Amino acid sequence: MINPDLLLQFNAELIKIEKGHIIFDYGSKAQFYFQVKSVEVKMNNVNRDGKEFIQGIFYAGQSFGEPPLFADVAYPAGAEAITDAELYRLPKDIFFELLKQNPDTHLKISEVLASRLYYKAIMASEISSQEPEHRILRLLDYTKKHIHDLDSTDVLEVDLTRQQIADLTGLRVETVIRSCKSLEKKGEIQIKKRKIFR
Amino acid sequence: MINPDLLLQFNAELIKIEKGHIIFDYGSKAQFYFQVKSVEVKMNNVNRDGKEFIQGIFYAGQSFGEPPLFADVAYPAGAEAITDAELYRLPKDIFFELLKQNPDTHLKISEVLASRLYYKAIMASEISSQEPEHRILRLLDYTKKHIHDLDSTDVLEVDLTRQQIADLTGLRVETVIRSCKSLEKKGEIQIKKRKIFR
DNA sequence: AACCATTTATGATTTGAATCAGTTCTGGAA
DNA sequence: TTCCAGAACTGATTCAAATCATAAATGGTT
Known part of the structure; x- marks a missing residue:
């Protein structure tokens, strides 16, 4: 910076x-x-x-x-x-x-x-609110907005492995995988060739 | 400040x-x-x-x-x-x-x-690591050190309600109560007249 | 002293994420 | 093309925290 x-x-x-x-x-x-x-x-x-x-x-x-x-x-x-x-x-x-x-x-x-404190504040409350799916969405939205500088109309190709998502959110790989599938069904994310898009 | x-x-x-x-x-x-x-x-x-x-x-x-x-x-x-x-x-x-x-x-x-970021970083990893007892101890140690400026030999009289501890750690009141009892048994904290000392 | 709100406490039950165990998929290297 | 490691996936089981329900203790107020 x-x-x-x-x-x-x-x-x-x-x-x-x-x-x-x-x-x-x-x-x-x-x-x-x-x-x-x-x-x-x-x-x-x-x-x-x-x-x-x-x-x-x-x-x-x-x-x-x-x-x-x-x-x-x-x-x-x-x-x-x-x-x-x-x-x-x-x-x-x-x-x-x-x-x-x-x-x-x-x-x-x-x-x-x-801004990092802001992110941590959000993640802290989000992580505490359990709900794996929420945690994951918040993480994706954050990286989309603050790391890749995309706005909500853009589509982000997530370059994190499920394991990394797990380690960032404090969840387990299996839980991340299952939650992602569920999020896909709900239309919150897309999965193409195992890659996550949001 | x-x-x-x-x-x-x-x-x-x-x-x-x-x-x-x-x-x-x-x-x-x-x-x-x-x-x-x-x-x-x-x-x-x-x-x-x-x-x-x-x-x-x-x-x-x-x-x-x-x-x-x-x-x-x-x-x-x-x-x-x-x-x-x-x-x-x-x-x-x-x-x-x-x-x-x-x-x-x-x-x-x-x-x-x-230093607030530092605290959040610690709490984030501690919260993610589940273990209600760990979360509570970290919180107490943090407030002891950074809020009340005590060192480890001093004894802190915690002025938080169990509900506040719960809301700070993302746990439920009942879980906090039970964890505190367990921590007392293990000698990590003392409870006198319902007040927590660490 | 009686009353009340708040906090602390405890037992029974549910639930959902972790765990365990194993399979399939994928891309890159030999 | 086969081999292989890493990643993604899936089902069954466990376990601990959330939830629910309800009671006891406490301090402050009238």
């Missing part, structure tokens, strides 16, 4: 991460600002106690892992590249220096935090 | 809200920055579709409802005073003006957003 030129101006490193490699671990200290550079790059977070819960998947142009930078806490989740990825990386103190010198950029970061 | 003097300097209004009165509605547009002034003041959010889910309860000195201000979206939840409350209220554009002129305050706001 920060202009790449500005990042480079502040000597941001451009690092390459191979698929499956760890970017930072759960519980470690935040030392860098990260922003996804190019290609469709996804990122997922794993949480302790066996089961995986994906906090979010991030694509080109998006930043991630900033909260611990500000809040001075350990990472609540680890981060991993799920495809080969290119990332901008900026050390913490330089990041703050950049913000200080560029109030507009700081405001943009606040916007990002705010 | 913003210094009250600074708020007043920017002509923030001081408004009184009676217990049970609505501060803003679900789905309405964000027009003000709000900050709780005095006394222990709680605030809760209600969501549509019947069931209540409390996004958070806010106490003296805390601000709330900022995300929609930044993200330019409608409120994902309504806000209501659960005791008589005094609030500072600052119109949106003046709020931004204040931030522009006070980078340090802006940074503080970012910190607040970030």
Whole structure:
């Protein structure tokens, strides 16, 4: 979300991460600002106690892992590249220096935090309201609107596996599969060749 | 979280809200920055579709409802005073003006957003991991640490009703009651005269 | 002291997602 | 073309939280 030129101006490193490699671990200290550079790059977070819960998947142009930078806490989740990825990386103190010198950029970061908080707020209430089908629809609508910038008349081809949907919503694969079928019957989504469209 | 003097300097209004009165509605547009002034003041959010889910309860000195201000979206939840409350209220554009002129305050706001995001991230993964007892403990530990600023050796007297705990964790009252009893047996919490201590 | 609203408590039953176990499908590699 | 791993799918079973129903405790009010 920060202009790449500005990042480079502040000597941001451009690092390459191979698929499956760890970017930072759960519980470690935040030392860098990260922003996804190019290609469709996804990122997922794993949480302790066996089961995986994906906090979010991030694509080109998006930043991630900033909260611990500000809040001075350990990472609540680890981060991993799920495809080969290119990332901008900026050390913490330089990041703050950049913000200080560029109030507009700081405001943009606040916007990002705010909209992510908005998303989490919605997901939290939606997840709590059980109803697997609701959870899934909210997730799809969110990614459609906020990740792919489509409006409601467009059709989104969902590029998440059922397992990823499960990990994002806190459900089980089988439940996701069954719910999707049911949603298809209700006309809420379409499934063509196992791909989900919404 | 913003210094009250600074708020007043920017002509923030001081408004009184009676217990049970609505501060803003679900789905309405964000027009003000709000900050709780005095006394222990709680605030809760209600969501549509019947069931209540409390996004958070806010106490003296805390601000709330900022995300929609930044993200330019409608409120994902309504806000209501659960005791008589005094609030500072600052119109949106003046709020931004204040931030522009006070980078340090802006940074503080970012910190607040970030730490709330951190909390939501933890709650999200914790809620998804089912386990009512885990959810409750996480909630208690969070309020203990981040709301009341106690460290782990202190004992927190929880001032939430079982119903509020239920609404914060997405559980049912009965489940909360039963889980609390079980947690007491396991020595994770104490219950004296129906009050929970952790 | 009696009354009432709210909160806490408890037992019985239902329900639906998780779990378990196994099958089919698909696209890519050999 | 066959092979194979990963993903999607399906049915049967289990289990725990929601639900329902109802009672007891508590604090505040008159």
